[in-house]
Amino acid sequence: xxxxxxxxxxxxxxxxxxxxxxxxxxxxxxxxxxxxxxxxxxxxxxxxxxxxxxxxxxxxxxxxxxxxxxxxxxxxxxxxxxxxxxxxxxxxxxxxxxxxxxxxxxxxxxxxxxxxxxxxxxxxxxxxxxxxxxxxxxxxxxxxxxxxxxxxxxxxxxxxxxxxxxxxxxxxxxxxxxxxxxxxxxxxxxxxxxxxxxxxxxxxxxxxxxxxxxxxxxxxxxxxxxxxxxx
Amino acid sequence: xxxxxxxxxxxxxxxxxxxxxxxxxxxxxxxxxxxxxxxxxxxxxxxxxxxxxxxxxxxxxxxxxxxxxxxxxxxxxxxxxxxxxxxxxxxxxxxxxxxxxxxxxxxxxxxxxxxxxxxxxxxxxxxxxxxxxxxxxxxxxxxxxxxxxxxxxxxxxxxxxxxxxxxxxxxxxxxxxxxxxxxxxxxxxxxxxxxxxxxxxxxxxxxxxxxxxxxxxxxxxxxxxxxxxxx
Numbered sequence: 001x002x003x004x005x006x007x008x009x010x011x012x013x014x015x016x017x018x019x020x021x022x023x024x025x026x027x028x029x030x031x032x033x034x035x036x037x038x039x040x041x042x043x044x045x046x047x048x049x050x051x052x053x054x055x056x057x058x059x060x061x062x063x064x065x066x067x068x069x070x071x072x073x074x075x076x077x078x079x080x081x082x083x084x085x086x087x088x089x090x091x092x093x094x095x096x097x098x099x100x101x102x103x104x105x106x107x108x109x110x111x112x113x114x115x116x117x118x119x120x121x122x123x124x125x126x127x128x129x130x131x132x133x134x135x136x137x138x139x140x141x142x143x144x145x146x147x148x149x150x151x152x153x154x155x156x157x158x159x160x161x162x163x164x165x166x167x168x169x170x171x172x173x174x175x176x177x178x179x180x181x182x183x184x185x186x187x188x189x190x191x192x193x194x195x196x197x198x199x200x201x202x203x204x205x206x207x208x209x210x211x212x213x214x215x216x217x218x219x220x221x222x223x224x225x226x227x228x229x230x231x
Numbered sequence: 232x233x234x235x236x237x238x239x240x241x242x243x244x245x246x247x248x249x250x251x252x253x254x255x256x257x258x259x260x261x262x263x264x265x266x267x268x269x270x271x272x273x274x275x276x277x278x279x280x281x282x283x284x285x286x287x288x289x290x291x292x293x294x295x296x297x298x299x300x301x302x303x304x305x306x307x308x309x310x311x312x313x314x315x316x317x318x319x320x321x322x323x324x325x326x327x328x329x330x331x332x333x334x335x336x337x338x339x340x341x342x343x344x345x346x347x348x349x350x351x352x353x354x355x356x357x358x359x360x361x362x363x364x365x366x367x368x369x370x371x372x373x374x375x376x377x378x379x380x381x382x383x384x385x386x387x388x389x390x391x392x393x394x395x396x397x398x399x400x401x402x403x404x405x406x407x408x409x410x411x412x413x414x415x416x417x418x419x420x421x422x423x424x425x426x427x428x429x430x431x432x433x434x435x436x437x438x439x440x441x442x443x444x445x446x447x448x449x450x451x452x453x454x455x456x457x458x459x460x461x462x
Binding site: 018024044049050051141153162176192 | 255281385405418429
């Protein structure tokens with residue numbers, strides 16, 4: 001029997017839980033895959049909701065991963081300047097087959113220096129921050145550039161994970177998982193991107209984002225400055 | 232300020248985690264809502280994947296809920312005959328505004344006697360079990376019949392939750408959440424239902440389900456027999 005495919009998802013305080021629970025559901029149904037939830041310590045990690053996440057491995061005891069995946073959320077404002085997280089990602093990236101993210105997780109990959117010269121995507125509200133890390137923002141739901149595979153905001157994680165499974169295994173395997181998860185989406189409304197959302201919905205979203213954007217902007221500025229220094 | 236809207240999601244061993252983490256993400260973004268994850272005891276509950284779920288309330292200390300939601304998964308085979316779970320659902324249902332489910336969670340609602348004379352939906356592989364509980368199966372992604380709102384398999388939970396939010400609040404609120412979650416799905420393949428999946432993908436899925444169906448069938452038979460007895 002071949003060695004299991006090692007898939008690691010990092011978690012951190014204030015992660016957007018659906019950024020990772022969507023891909024987790026897909027990866028968990030991939031035959032021969034072993035999935036890890038990885039954080040600094042084995043301790044309950046609060047998500048953005050009432051769901052608390054329990055890591056299965058620490059940075060220190062994680063095996064070499066075939067796939068490393070970074071989800072997003074408000075907590076990335078800390079993670080883009082968290083040396084332990086960035087060191088872990090850089091160390092794993094040396095031998096990982098795929099270096100991946102969902103939503104604003106791509107800013108953490110960027111802060112680790114792992115997206116320099118790559119195309120990448122992220123949540124629509126964070127596109128402007130990718131260039132600070134030398135990445136070229138691409139407005140697609142899933143962006144594949146060599147072995148970097150990045151997904152858009154939150155729910156894009158499901159499309160991302162099915163795409164990645166087709167690369168790790170094959171299309172038939174991804175389709176079988178899709179059928180099991182009855183993934184034939186039918187959003188009741190048409191408001192999933194700034195391009196299609198009603199103007200007042202977009203205005204309300206932008207207003208809310210405006211209140212949190214300065215903190216993110218400052219965190220990214222610090223991370224990018226550190227990255228620019230000679231090691 | 233109005234009292235918060237109380238939304239409770241029951242959890243149980245071997246629940247399919249995305250059945251609840253999708254709706255949880257939507258409900259958590261609903262202004263004025265308080266969300267509970269409810270189980271018999273405050274103890275880690277294993278899901279169908281490496282994710283362990285931590286309840287926030289017990290059946291005993293849960294407040295009266297405005298919305299009760301039952302997710303699905305392999306664990307429902309036990310839950311359809313679990314007196315504590317069924318008693319909790321029946322007691323809450325007396326005053327809840329909406330009685331809801333995702334995926335095979337509708338079989339648990341059915342086993343509690345809460346779908347008799349109602350239209351309902353479930354995962355495509357479980358449609359055949361709804362009539363045993365007096366429910367009429369409807370092949371839609373979200374099924375609303377009076378105050379019963381049921382969602383189809385796994386990922387249908389996101390469509391279900393956005394639909395329910397538009398009923399609890401209004402369409403603009405649901406659209407604002409949809410935009411925040413960038414829910415503009417683009418499945419990389421077209422295999423999300425038995426009607427569209429490639430024949431060999433459907434055959435493989437049916438083969439796998441055939442191995443677990445007898446146990447589910449027996450659990451449903453027992454639950455339906457008990458329900459038919461005079462109280």
